[in-house]
Amino acid sequence: MITAGTAAEARQVCTHWRSSGETLGFVPTMGALHEGHLSLVRLARGRCDRVAVSIFVNPHQFGPAEDFSEYPRTVGSDTVLLEREGVDLLFLPDASEIYPRGYSTWIDVAEVSEGLCGLHRPGHFRGVATVCCILFSILRPQVAVFGRKDAQQLAVIRRMVSDLRLNMEVVGAPTIREPDGLALSSRNRYLSESERIESAAIHRGLLRAAGLAESAVGVSSSALRDAFLEEMSGHALLRLQYADLVDPATMEPMPVLDRRGLFAVAVFAGKTRLIDNVLLDPGSGTVEVETC
Numbered sequence: 001m002i003t004a005g006t007a008a009e010a011r012q013v014c015t016h017w018r019s020s021g022e023t024l025g026f027v028p029t030m031g032a033l034h035e036g037h038l039s040l041v042r043l044a045r046g047r048c049d050r051v052a053v054s055i056f057v058n059p060h061q062f063g064p065a066e067d068f069s070e071y072p073r074t075v076g077s078d079t080v081l082l083e084r085e086g087v088d089l090l091f092l093p094d095a096s097e098i099y100p101r102g103y104s105t106w107i108d109v110a111e112v113s114e115g116l117c118g119l120h121r122p123g124h125f126r127g128v129a130t131v132c133c134i135l136f137s138i139l140r141p142q143v144a145v146f147g148r149k150d151a152q153q154l155a156v157i158r159r160m161v162s163d164l165r166l167n168m169e170v171v172g173a174p175t176i177r178e179p180d181g182l183a184l185s186s187r188n189r190y191l192s193e194s195e196r197i198e199s200a201a202i203h204r205g206l207l208r209a210a211g212l213a214e215s216a217v218g219v220s221s222s223a224l225r226d227a228f229l230e231e232m233s234g235h236a237l238l239r240l241q242y243a244d245l246v247d248p249a250t251m252e253p254m255p256v257l258d259r260r261g262l263f264a265v266a267v268f269a270g271k272t273r274l275i276d277n278v279l280l281d282p283g284s285g286t287v288e289v290e291t292c
Helices: 007-019 035-047 075-084 116-120 124-139 148-163 186-190 193-215 221-232
Strands: 002-004 024-029 050-055 089-091 143-147 169-173 238-246 261-269 272-281 286-290
Touching (some): 007 089, 024 124, 050 124, 116 261, 124 148, 148 272, 186 272, 193 238
Parallel strands (some): 024 143, 143 169
Antiparallel strands (some): 238 261
């Protein structure tokens, strides 16, 4: 595995691969890797000749009161995991490499970024879109893989790639979960033992909302929220931030489930913010539990 710390080094490697006719798949991460990240790597490997992974804890997607300084940084163990997966390039830039002195360009993806997490984390998706566009420009992958764990992020990146004609494919990968249903997340390591136990109720709440959607025609967003909150009741360590039904492509609110919809939630377990969702398709009578 090649490790590059500068944009010039990473660009040179990727340019050589492209000139040799090889396709490049890319997985951007903030490190603290787990099985969910590795599943993205495997998906990219199955679609492309070469796979690049970046590890960069992006300061511009954290709010002033968020956990940038405490965010887990485990580059040593991450590197071992990526080598085992046969990753071809690990891009490890520092902040000055991504945002050099005088940097002043930012990307705002309107509308799709404004609800759900965007409403509660102002500036977050501006930071996500900007850093991803920079990384795409450096590496120029044909395919970029993101987890459906972050459904709104996926929608933002797809809109940006489409609007800016970046000539690449954005692939959404299934979410990997713990046996009790909790979606894998780097932030799960923040949870205390009791918070971890109670957090499993998030998945159960989504399944309860999904069951309501399967049994009722034209179920309302408020009814789905109530069903979810029924499962949350009795869990003193969990606090709801939002539970909303939206269009999965545009993130626009849906008062009623009259077409395919995404029921997305954000819940605090103690001080740790967890996000999850269920994808509902009233026409098929099926649901697909993923995370947002």
